[in-house]
Amino acid sequence: xxxxxxxxGGGPAGLAAAVAAKKExxxxxxxxxxxxxxxxxxxxxxxxxxxxxxFGEQLTGPEYAERYINEVVQLKIPYELNTMVLDLEDHGELxxxxxxxxxxxxxxxxxxxxxxxMGCRERTAGAIGIxxxxxAGVYTAGAAQRFMNMEGYMAGKEAVILGSGDIGLIMARRMxxxxxxxxxxxxxxxxxxxxxxxxxxxxxxxxxxxxLSHTISFIHGKDRVEGVTVMKVDKETLKPxxxxxxxxxCDTLLLSVGLIPENxxxxxxEVAIDGKTNGPVVGELRQTNMPGVFACGNVVQVHxxxxxVSEESVLAGEGAAKYIKGELDTEINFxxxxxxxxxxxxxxxxxxxxxxxxxxxxxxxxxxxxxHTVKAYLNGEVIxxxxxxxxxxxEMVNFKIKRSLLEKYPNGEITFIVEEKPEKKIKL
Amino acid sequence: xxxxxxxxxCPIGCQMTIEGSEGNYTVTGNSCKNGExxxxxxxxxxxxxxxxxxxxxxxxxxxxxxxxxxPVPKEKIFDIMDVINKVVLTAPVHIGDVVIKDVLxxxxxxxxxxxxxxxx
Numbered sequence: 057x058x059x060x061x062x063x064x065g066g067g068p069a070g071l072a073a074a075v076a077a078k079k080e081x082x083x084x085x086x087x088x089x090x091x092x093x094x095x096x097x098x099x100x101x102x103x104x105x106x107x108x109x110x111f112g113e114q115l116t117g118p119e120y121a122e123r124y125i126n127e128v129v130q131l132k133i134p135y136e137l138n139t140m141v142l143d144l145e146d147h148g149e150l151x152x153x154x155x156x157x158x159x160x161x162x163x164x165x166x167x168x169x170x171x172x173x174m175g176c177r178e179r180t181a182g183a184i185g186i187x188x189x190x191x192a193g194v195y196t197a198g199a200a201q202r203f204m205n206m207e208g209y210m211a212g213k214e215a216v217i218l219g220s221g222d223i224g225l226i227m228a229r230r231m232x233x234x235x236x237x238x239x240x241x242x243x244x245x246x247x248x249x250x251x252x253x254x255x256x257x258x259x260x261x262x263x264x265x266x267x268l269s270h271t272i273s274f275i276h277g278k279d280r281v282e283g284v285t286v287m288k289v290d291k292e293t294l295k296p297x298x299x300x301x302x303x304x305x306c307d308t309l310l311l312s313v314g315l316i317p318e319n320x321x322x323x324x325x326e327v328a329i330d331g332k333t334n335g336p337v338v339g340e341l342r343q344t345n346m347p348g349v350f351a352c353g354n355v356v357q358v359h360x361x362x363x364x365v366s367e368e369s370v371l372a373g374e375g376a377a378k379y380i381k382g383e384l385d386t387e388i389n390f391x392x393x394x395x396x397x398x399x400x401x402x403x404x405x406x407x408x409x410x411x412x413x414x415x416x417x418x419x420x421x422x423x424x425x426x427x428h429t430v431k432a433y434l435n436g437e438v439i440x441x442x443x444x445x446x447x448x449x450x451e452m453v454n455f456k457i458k459r460s461l462l463e464k465y466p467n468g469e470i471t472f473i474v475e476e477k478p479e480k481k482i483k484l
Numbered sequence: 485x486x487x488x489x490x491x492x493x494c495p496i497g498c499q500m501t502i503e504g505s506e507g508n509y510t511v512t513g514n515s516c517k518n519g520e521x522x523x524x525x526x527x528x529x530x531x532x533x534x535x536x537x538x539x540x541x542x543x544x545x546x547x548x549x550x551x552x553x554x555p556v557p558k559e560k561i562f563d564i565m566d567v568i569n570k571v572v573l574t575a576p577v578h579i580g581d582v583v584i585k586d587v588l589x590x591x592x593x594x595x596x597x598x599x600x601x602x603x604x
Contacts, residue, residue, distance in 0.1 A: 092544060093544060102536070102549035102551075102597065104533050104535050104551060116597040117549075118549050118579075118597050118598035119579065119597045119598070122599060204537075204547075205537055205549065206546065207545065208537075208539065208546035208547045233534070233536060233561070233565055252492065252497030253490075253497065255490070256489075256490050256492050256497075257532065260490075261532070445498070446497075
């Protein structure tokens, strides 16, 4: 049997993409998931705050996942669990996926189109190279989260957290609620990398200090973590300042130091990757440069809110359905570019005929920008603006532009730039 | 009394200031009605939803996620955690199942947030 769409990953992106593809007319859809259940990372994110944009209510991760899993079941979309995808092979109109699981052993799957939804993984201690031994008690925040919330193991009693990403903040509260003591959260940047509400509800609520412009310069202990040396860093160079060393006694160090899109399959298949996002280069319907291969969710760009993962995945699902019906336009009208103050833009190009009413460009700012405007320039002219009270690196900017506006312009490159707002003139 | 706080009703995170005394508060810095409501509540009776887990037997994983179905008084969080941590469930569990009724007389139930079929 040849599938219409095969989805690599049953997390939030894969679930939403599968549902959208099926609803848009793809008959034979299959989800491949390497874990023992659907839902992906949402299964261990037991905290509330998911779904404010999508459902207008605060759900926990498992509740958010279950809404999509129920839809997958209702639409009778088949899925394979405990299944690892080894390779994706492109044979033009046919793709072959090489997969493996305990029941079937090795098996190839033939499909017309593929949606990549492998998500991302955490940077580890090795990736940031902290000096010291390698004692027990050093975990990524996500690993500790899985131990505590799914397997029922406590990660430690006295903890220090490095990195103020959302998982780190959430784990600070989680450990506190379960009786551990969190000494501090250290963040090398002068601003938090997590959402504001997480700083308030996870740290402020429990009087956990957030040490901005601080890092850990040494891990003490040989068999088990015995403490860490914390140092202040220079705000410009981010280098530790000698003389600011502070020893904090602890038995656990959690790392929340960034996420990396998981694109081994993508790279091996020679799908083009954007060096700024570390994810595939995609168009408005999340098509990659390999016809019939789409990508969405954290494998494309690391999102902060799952709601936007779902939103993006609907596009990929619709795109795949269009592709198999031969309705996907391939003429690219616009490329996008990150200008001053912006670190990346997704999608990287736009085929306007595939856009229904409007298109949302996702991007991140490089630092905190109060009183600024993000402007979209096309061929030297400002075509759209977005204002916000404050732009934060931790919060993805959603920049919507109407199709009718873009239709007025010739093809070209859209550059997004952060600019300071002119001071308001005071009327005399 | 005066208090500065960060609004958490949405990702914007408005920096708000609340001033006044009971029944007569002025909130500034908020950009919507939700912010005002949140500031007054934080000043008078702060509440939080508690998301946590309980032991579950005969399920695929060892813990079942639960939450308080509504926000509960902030000062009762650790007492409520003690009560929740005594619960042992046996699968099957359905999403929304009441795990503890009216926890510590708050009028709020603790409910399961995941459907967990029985696994032998």
